[in-house]
Amino acid sequence: MLIQLENPVILGAGSNTIISSDCADFPIILTKKLAEFSIEGNVITAQCGVKTAILAQKALDAGLSGFEFLTCIPASVGGVVLMNASAHKQALADVLVSAKVFDLESKQVFELSKEELELSYRSSVLQSKPYVLLEAVFELEPKEKNIIKSKMEENKAYRNSHHPSMKTPNAGSTFRNPEGAISGKLIEDAGLKGAFVGGAKVSEIHANFIVNFDNATSFDILNLMSLVQDEVQKKYGYKLLPEVKYIGNSEKEEQIWQKLNN
C-alpha cells in the first residue's frame, strides 16, 4: 500500500512485513514498549507489543494451555490478533475474548467483543477498519505444566524439521492457502522449490517460504512472488494471494504489489 504521510504505520515484531529496501519515508510506530501483561486465574490480558514467545512461556509458567502454538511464531500480540494466527491445530480465535482498540478515524478507544473482531482465516476486523489494537484479553484452560511443555517442544521439533531456520531470514508463509488447496504443495508441485530472483529464493525446505539467502531486496522478493503466482496460476488455475504484508512508497514495487493482490 502507498502510505499517506499523515497516517502512521503500526508494526509489532515486523515478522510478517516486507519493508521496502528503497525507502520507508513515512511515520512508523513500533509497539515494542507496550509490553505489559497480567494473569488473573485463567485470564491473560496483554498489551499489543508483548512478544508471543514471552506470552507462551508465561502461560506455561502459570499452567495455562492455549498458547502452545505461539512458541514458534515470532510475533507480537497486535500482529497475531490482526492475522488471527494459527498453527498446530490451535488458533488465536480459540482463546481470544475481547480487545481494546484505538480508532484512528474517530480518535476513540473502545472495546470489541470476539464477535466484533470478525476473526476468520488469517483475517480480523483490524484489516478492514483503521483500528490499532492496544490490548487483548484471552481465556486459557488450566492444564498440567508437563503436558503444555511437551506440546510446545513437539511444535518446536516439527518446525525445526519442516521449516527453514531463521539463518535464512523469512517472513513465514508467503501466500494464503486458496480455498481447497495448500499453497506450499502447489508451489512445490509446480517445480518452484529453489527458484530465485536476486537474493530471494523459494525455500527448498518449505515451498511457501521465501528466504533471503543473499542480501535480497524487497524488489527481489516481490518479483519472486509474482513469478510464483504466475507459474501456479498457469499450471493449476489457482491465483495465490499474499499472506505477508508490504509497506513502502516505491512506485515500481507498488505496481507489483497491486498485481499480486488483484
Ligand SMILES: Cc1cc2nc3c(=O)[nH]c(=O)nc-3n(C[C@H](O)[C@H](O)[C@H](O)COP(=O)(O)OP(=O)(O)OC[C@H]3O[C@@H](n4cnc5c(N)ncnc54)[C@H](O)[C@@H]3O)c2cc1C
Ligand atoms: C518463521 C515464521 C513462522 C511463522 N509461522 C506462523 C504460523 O505458524 N501461523 C501464523 O498464523 N503466522 C505465522 N507467521 C506469520 C506472522 O508471524 C504472524 O502472522 C504475526 O501476525 C505477525 O506478527 P507481527 O507482530 O510480527 O506483525 P507485524 O509484521 O509487525 O505486522 C503485521 C500486520 O499487523 C499490523 N499490526 C501489528 N501490530 C498492530 C496493532 N497493534 N494494531 C493494528 N495493527 C497492527 C501491521 O500494521 C501489519 O499490517 C510466521 C512468521 C515467521 C517469520
